[in-house]
Amino acid sequence: xxxLFLSAAIVLGxxxxxxxxxxxxxxxxxxxxxxxxxxxxxxxxxxxPIAESLKKAYPDAVITKAYKNEKAEYKLDVxxxxxxxxxxxxxxxxxxxx
Numbered sequence: 001x002x003x004l005f006l007s008a009a010i011v012l013g014x015x016x017x018x019x020x021x022x023x024x025x026x027x028x029x030x031x032x033x034x035x036x037x038x039x040x041x042x043x044x045x046x047x048x049p050i051a052e053s054l055k056k057a058y059p060d061a062v063i064t065k066a067y068k069n070e071k072a073e074y075k076l077d078v079x080x081x082x083x084x085x086x087x088x089x090x091x092x093x094x095x096x097x098x
Contacts, residue, residue, distance in 0.1 A: 038067035038075045049093030050074055057095075 046066045054061055058080055065077040073096060076087045088096040 038069045041066050041068050046074065046076075047091050047093070049091070050076070050089045053089065053093035053095070054078070054087070 043063060043066055045068075046063070051063075054063065054076070058078070061078045061080045063076050064079055064084075067075040067077075069075075072091045074089050074091070076089065078085055078087055088098050090096060
């Protein structure tokens with residue numbers, strides 16, 4: 001019986017000696033976004049595939065402004081009901097995530 005109590009005391013004592021707290025480190029991540037230069041274009045200059053893709057994806061959407069950059073990517077200012085947002089697309093009507 002003595003051996004049982006002695007071994008239990010040793011096991012419990014060894015478990016508490018390994019319990020420690022690790023220091024808390026704060027990691028700061030800086031995000032830098034480089035925005036491409038878009039120039040405003042007339043809505044009539046917007047390629048037809050983009051307008052068709054918009055009608056399929058968002059039937060109630062209204063394009064308020066359109067922009068184009070040097071890579072032939074288009075930025076659209078769109079209004080759907082009360083919501084206003086931006087969409088990005090290639091000339092062939094493929095949506096781009098930015």
